[in-house]
Amino acid sequence: MNIDKVETFWNNLVIWASQFAPKLIGAIIVLIAGLFVIRWLDRMMTKAMARRDAHNSLQTFLKSIVSIGLKILLIISVAGMIGFNTTSMAAVLAAAGLAVGLALQGSLANLAGGVLILLFKPFKVGDLVTIQNITGIVSEIQIFSTILTTGDGKVAILPNGAVSNGTIINASKSGHLRIDLVVKMSASEDIKRVREIIRETLEKDERIKKDPEPEVSVLDFDGDFMNIAVKPFVDMENYWDVYYDLHQKIQLALITNGMKAPVSTKLAPQNSW
Numbered sequence: 668m669n670i671d672k673v674e675t676f677w678n679n680l681v682i683w684a685s686q687f688a689p690k691l692i693g694a695i696i697v698l699i700a701g702l703f704v705i706r707w708l709d710r711m712m713t714k715a716m717a718r719r720d721a722h723n724s725l726q727t728f729l730k731s732i733v734s735i736g737l738k739i740l741l742i743i744s745v746a747g748m749i750g751f752n753t754t755s756m757a758a759v760l761a762a763a764g765l766a767v768g769l770a771l772q773g774s775l776a777n778l779a780g781g782v783l784i785l786l787f788k789p790f791k792v793g794d795l796v797t798i799q800n801i802t803g804i805v806s807e808i809q810i811f812s813t814i815l816t817t818g819d820g821k822v823a824i825l826p827n828g829a830v831s832n833g834t835i836i837n838a839s840k841s842g843h844l845r846i847d848l849v850v851k852m853s854a855s856e857d858i859k860r861v862r863e864i865i866r867e868t869l870e871k872d873e874r875i876k877k878d879p880e881p882e883v884s885v886l887d888f889d890g891d892f893m894n895i896a897v898k899p900f901v902d903m904e905n906y907w908d909v910y911y912d913l914h915q916k917i918q919l920a921l922i923t924n925g926m927k928a929p930v931s932t933k934l935a936p937q938n939s940w
Contacts, residue, residue: 780827
């Protein structure tokens with residue numbers, strides 16, 4: 668009797684093995700081939716992003732996401748070939764993903780924003796930008812946030828979700844910036860001569876660009892005074908040096924040519940970063 672049970676057990680085992688072995692071998696082959704394909708796709712992504720000069724952070728992030736996603740799909744496929752109920756596995760993963768997504772909704776928005784910024788590059792490190800009414804130099808672009816250094820030395824950390832969905836003003840994109848200076852003079856002075864003297868002063872400074880041409884024009888009159896708008900273009904790195912030098916140079920030039928000293932020279936408020 669015991670011998671019959673043992674014989675039956677071995678017969679069932681052989682039948683099961685003969686049925687399961689092809690599935691197992693096929694699953695192993697698919698697993699090996701799948702891992703090979705994933706590694707090949709990883710290399711292709713690396714080359715493609717290198718050609719696009721993608722940021723290192725973006726390359727690492729996208730490669731990790733794609734690799735993990737493909738490996739999960741591969742494991743589910745292999746499990747289905749062996750005989751596991753992949754429908755329930757997929758349902759559990761979907762439910763877990765939904766729960767995580769709801770819990771990290773804000774973080775995922777920032778993550779998506781960071782990917783868009785690193786991919787489309789509306790600005791780069793070193794650019795002067797205005798984002799969320801904050802103006803500063805971009806010091807870092809991270810996956811979740813963008814870090815600006817303002818003109819007074821403060822550090823602003825902006826979530827990438829808001830950055831990518833808001834208005835971005837990139838003052839460095841064109842390669843030059845405009846200084847908006849206002850010179851306040853006595854209205855009794857010869858307007859034409861004052862403008863000529865200021866233009867000559869600007870032409871002598873090699874840091875000031877000839878194209879676009881500097882603008883010198885009467886802005887308005889304020890009682891016994893007139894406000895003259897002076898708007899030269901300079902490279903970003905020369906902005907503050909030229910701005911401070913112009914105060915002294917314009918004043919000395921006007922006095923040297925017999926004009927009264929300007930009442931004031933100041934930076935127009937719309938460009939005070």
